[in-house]
Structure formats: C-alpha cells, structure tokens
Amino acid sequence: MKPPNHSSDRSRGRVRGLAAVLAAATAVAVGLAMPAQAASTLKASAEAKGRYFGTALTRGDLGISAEVNLAAAQFDMVTPGNEMKWDATEPSRGSFNFGSGDQIVSFAQSHGMRVRGHNLVWHAQLPAWVSSLPLNQVQGVMENHITTEATHYKGKVYAWDVINEPYNEDGTLRQDVFYKAMGANYLAIALRAAHAADPNAKLYINDYNIEGINAKSNGLYSLAQSLVSQGVPLHGIGFESHFIVGQIPSSLQANMQRFADLGLDVAITELDDRILMPADSSELQQQGTDYGKVVNACLAVSRCVGVSQWGVDDGHTWIPGTFPGYGAPMMWDSSYQPKPAYTAALNALNSAPNTSPSPTPPVSPSPTPPVSPSPTPPVTGACSATLTTVNSWPGGFQSEVTVRAGSSAVNGWTVKWTWPGGQTISSLWNGTQSVSGSSVTVRNASYNGSLAAGASTTFGFTANGTAATPAVTCTSP
Template structure:
C-alpha cells in the first residue's frame, strides 16, 4: 500500500506462508555501524541500493534528513508525486512538493523513485467525473506532463500502482472502466515516450510470494513484453506482518527476473502487534535479513526501499490499530535489531556478516552448511537448526572451524580445480583451510580463488558442497552469522 497522511484507510492483507528455512539464521548481535559503514555504502559495494520514503514535514526534520541522507541512497516521495497533489484540478499542476524532495535527494547524492502516475486511490474527484471517452486523453496528458517535468531526475517510475484485486482480477477503476486492461500498456508506453531512460514499473502489494495475485501480474507482464511494451520492472511493496515473509518470495522474484524485468522491494516494513517483545524484534530482524538476502540472490533486484525512515514516521499505527514498530529505527531514530541484521546481510563490519561465529547460510537453498561426524567426508547443506554441526568460528587467519575448534573447512587434497570436494579435516593452518568471506556474498578459498558452491544448484537436504568457478549464481551466495 502507498499510504498518505491525509487519507489512511486499512486494507485486507492476505495470509501468507509461515517463514521458512530461508529465514532461519543464527544471529550474533552486531554493533551499530558507524559513519564509516552506512547502509548505503554497504549496499553499493554489492551493486544494490537501499532506500527510504520521505513525505510531508519529514524534509523539515533535521534528525530525519541527516539520518536519511547518511544511511540511504534512494528516496521515494510518499505523497508528493501522486495525482491529487500534482494535478488537483484539470490541467493545473503543482510540482513544488515533489521538487523539494528531488532537491533534497540531489543534495545528498541520492536517486529518486517516482511514485506514482496512475492509481485508483488519491485520485482527485474531477478525474472520476471525466466522461469515459475522455479518460485516455486525460491519463496520457497527466503522465506526459509529470514525467516531462522530472525527466532526467527520476531513476524509476511506479507507472501503475496497485492495479490488482486479491483474486488476481484487475480493479474496476476509472481507467479500467474506460479503457479495459489496455490502460496499463498505454500508461507505460506514454511514460516511456516522455522519458525513455527511466525504468518503468508496475507496483503492488501482497504479490511478494507466489499466489493468485502475483500469478495474474506475471501473466500480464508476459503479455505486455510480448507486445513490445517497455515495461522495465515489478515492484514488490513488502508490507509484511512479522514472521510472515513468504517462503516463495525468492522464487517469485526469480521468475519475474527471468522475463528480463527488474524486481525491487519498494515499500518494506514489518509490523508487530503491540507492545513489541524482544522475541518479535528478533524475528523482525530475521525478516529484514531474509528480504535483503533474497534481493542479493537475484541479479535483477536493484535494491530494497523501506517505507519511512523510522517507526515515528510509519503509516502502520494509524491504519492498523494495535500494530506498529515496523521499521529498522525506533521512534527516536535509534537502530533496532532489524538495522543490525540488514547491515550484516549487506556485509557490514568487513563483509559476509560482520560476525566471527555463526552459521554459513546458503542463500539460494535457504539451508545451512552442515558438517559430518567423520573427517574427510564432503560437507552438505541441510535445514538450519542452530546446532553445533552448523556453527562455525572464523579465525583471524581465515580458518572456519567447527565445534571445539579442532576441525576445519578444507579443500580436499589441496585441490584448486572446479569440483574439488569441500570436507571437514583437522585444522592445520594451511592455505587450503583459509577462506575469504566477501562483500558480494561469496566465500572463496584463499589457495584456489574458487567459490564455495552447492553442487547442481540444488536446494535439497544433503546436497553436496564443492569448489567451483565463481559465476554469481545464488548457489554461491552465503551469509555468515
């Protein structure tokens, strides 16, 4: 949902699957990152962005703006580019509020996500009163004028926002009633004509996992691309309930990416029933890490944006009474566990997790590296348990030891060729037992330079782990901690 301070209305949220093994991480508390390692720098190291939303008086609050400018490198205006602000009456435009946010972004070297051009909500009454045979002209004029005004200043536009009902049918709003389903393609083509360099998205909520709604959007995207419509991306809003990040989110992102589309998380928050317990805040931290890791595992995921800077800015309490604390900063803009897990997932404190002890989590499979009981046996991935066989300690020399520190991760026979087995062996300090945990999410052998790899891109319990040429696949992405 794309909420506003003037008109916050609750919506039904479909039940989503319980959090799965991909979200089960063993966390060791990470410290609040200092100014030398803000989230934006960590994200940029991985080729991603980390964004936030600003709206209303937030741009006049120095605490908010200093934090936003330091930690984030993408800004989404919450209300300032929506139709009721930009064209409150037919042909009369007001770009001042949006211009102020763009100016803030430019002064802090941040990109801007335009939000949004066509939406059934926050639509001024005059649009709904336009005769049906004139709606297309009004829509095209609005898109063209707004996109032209911001041409060259906007990274991406949410061209059409929330077009689907929960069952996968299209909402019967002013645009659909006048133009049928063709209004979506027409809107995207019109925006592209006005700014060919902007990435053009369809954005919606409750499409994060595989379900009727996301299936309908997937079919629509296939159809639009087949017609040559310049659709560039899909926005997954990411308004979650704590502990309910869909287990199918990564697979869903991957299938849209396979169409050649970018897939971004555009409005992330994770609401908790109040009062928030320590356990719920830790679960929120795991949820945030899951979302970040899913994005890191998909090359065509450009980044993740949080909806609001801190809990004090959130739309949640006003829309869902009894719920709140949904962001990674509290009401005083102090970091919560979700901040630590986000920084860790992005490679904070030296990359790969910023901790010295924890699980090696296979991002693509949603499982953990598991050590056998017999030395010389090839390692496998299995469902994460948090047990001793899945807990590693990394030494200052790069050894990854398990259990009592006597046994280490080892490239079998000092092998340096793709396919070399990764085994457990008595720690000996040699180069084939030294590992780099890299900022891009890979784990590489110091001696071989090869990547720790889940054989055959398998996600099954018992899948074997080997060394292989680094290729950027999700089966070579790991988090440590």
C-alpha cells in the same frame, strides 16, 4: 495501502542530533561479526553489491532534522511518500503543482541520492474529477497527466511506478476508472506514454501482496509476460512488501526470480514489518530475522536492483493510522536508535560478496534462440564493457551492458558500438546516449560514473530490429 498525508498527524518521536544518530548506527555496525572493513551504512554496503538501499520521505519529514540526517547517512534512494501522486500534482483538471515533489527531488540531489517516482496512475489518492469524467475522456486525461509529470521530472527520476496497485487479491485487474475506460490495455498505454515523456527512466508496475507466489502475483506475472512479448516498455516490477512480523512468504525469492527471468528488474519498494503492539524483545528479534530474509532474497536474485524501506523510523510511520494496534515496523525506533532489524539488514549486506547484479537467462516470448553475449575483453586499460542480449521478441529486443573498471578507479566512462543492421534504441536507462547514424555512444549517468578498481555498473536498453550483440568499447577520461 498508503493513506494520504500520513506524515501530518503522526507522533514525531524524540529528536536527537545527527552526531548521536550516526554514532549509534556506527556502533551497532562495528559490533557485528562481519568481514574486515565491512561497510557501516546500508547504502555503502548495498552499493558495493551493485544495488541501492532507499527510503520514503514526505515534505513534512524534510523539516525534522534528525530524521533527514539519518536518511541522508544511511540511504541512497528516495521515494516521495505522497508528493508525486495525482491528487498532489493535478488536483483540478489541467492545473499542475509540482512544488512539493520538487522539494523531495532537491533534497535527494543535494545528498547524492536518486529518486524513485511514485506514482503516475493509481486508483487511490485520485481527485474526484478524474473518476467523474465521461469514459471517452479518461484516456486523454491519463496520457496528459503522465506526459506532463514525467516531462517535468525528466532526467531527475531513476524509475517511475507508472501503474500502482492495479490488481485485486484474486488476480484480476481492479475495475477502476482507467480499466472501465480502456480495459486492460490502459497499462500498456500508460507505460508507452511514460516512456515517450522520459525515455531514460525505468518503468515499473508496483503492487502489494504479490511478494509470494499466489493468485495475485500470478495475474501480474501473466500480464508482465504479455507486455514483454508485445515490446511494451516495462522494465521492472515493484514488490511493496508491507509485511507482518514472522510472515515473510517462503516463495519470495522464487517469485522475484520468475519475474527476473522475463528480463525484468525487480525491487523491494516499500518495505516495513509491523508488530502487534506493544512489541517485546522476541518480536524485535523476529523482525530482524525478517529484514535479513528480505535482503538476502534480493541479493540472491541477480536482477533485484535494491530495497527501499517505507519510511525511516518508528516515530514517523503510516502503520498505526492504517492498521490500528500495530506499529514499530522500521529499522530504527522513535528515538532514532537502531533495532535488530538494522543489524540484520546490514549484516546480510556485508556478508554477501561484492558483486553487481547481472542479467538472468531470459524467457523468450518467441522461438528466437538466445543471442550469445559479446566476448568479454580483458580488463587491462581504464575500463571494459560487455553487451548481453537478455530478451528478444519479433521486431525488438532488450540488452544490458556491464561496464567494469580496470586496475585503477575510473571517474566517468563512455561506451561505443556500431549497429550491424539498422537497429535503433527505443529506451535506455542508467546512461545518456547520443547517436550518429549506426554509431551509438553511451556515457555514464550522474550517479554511476565513479567506479573503484575492478568494480562494475550496468546500463540497459530496449531496441527495435533484430537482436544483435555488436562489439563494444569503453574509454574513461
């Protein structure tokens, strides 16, 4: 759904200074009917709910000061629009170029933003040489591409869209070169290769028109069930959410919840809401209602980790070039002025209680009964930790650990436990692990070590062996 290099021929809009941008955004936020001390940016309010609010940027966008200043002020996650796709990173066999992607990562790091890697395997924006390969060479080339790119960005990417848009509208897998070479097994092969290259990154399947319960999302749901039951390192599902104004699926929340019930994270990854132009005031108000619905659906699903808009403002959007006659899909107009959609999204975030996502009861792929969480210790010291098993299967399981600050803020945390029966971690995210025999130590990642008094964050892992909930301890410097 996303054309190559859509930033190169877009209308650039009217550039305003950072002071005007921030003043306008803040003025709208202050004018809302919100609780006292409500956050005035999307990222601050999302972070208070244990989530993120992200955007997509291209290399061309980095040269537009008003756009990137607005992005840095409002968002805490960045997805490269085109710079990590196969045609950009390996245009000819074995010849890799990560320069453009590195620029996006550098921008994110300099502004305290995380990065969502996008993407490793996709039928589109795929160099012709890949599709022209003899089928018996495709798997090796795919695994090499994944390994090389994921290794290059190891430790710099929060999550990868490992497989992008694999489904037809009828719920069958696309007959692309990867399917022709490996059948449906290519998805598991790709996920395992990405996990081996970067064990701490969360791994997603990402697609469009799967937001509601329909044939396409049913096909993906069946696949996700199968992958989880096999212990394949799939950690999440990305819902692209390229909507038309007034057409948010009524089953959005229920659909995300059923994937979450498998023990998977879910995320709104590429949100936009296009309008048949010219847009009138009633359509802009409906767009605001739509954005509010999407944010509220994410907040209602405990494993929905965040929302990302596919772009920043109406002046720099891919929509008119792909859907002629449509436009104005963003929360800011082409002059960087906030629209009702921004007001509604911020209001939805600020109206929700400040709670971090928590695991949902899993759908167990085997008769193994649910494992009870370890007892929650009283938060009297610097921090506490609670380990919960969220999914299990023969030979493996998935767990999540909630770290909570005590009566004072913490700046850095360390969680420790000892395995009771030979268990080993196969993949860990949102933390950094070290292991000595059966003893495990997990320290915070660069982005989740600072917790306000009483606030919490989570990290998770998949492990080999019988599901276990050992006693965990938390310390803070």
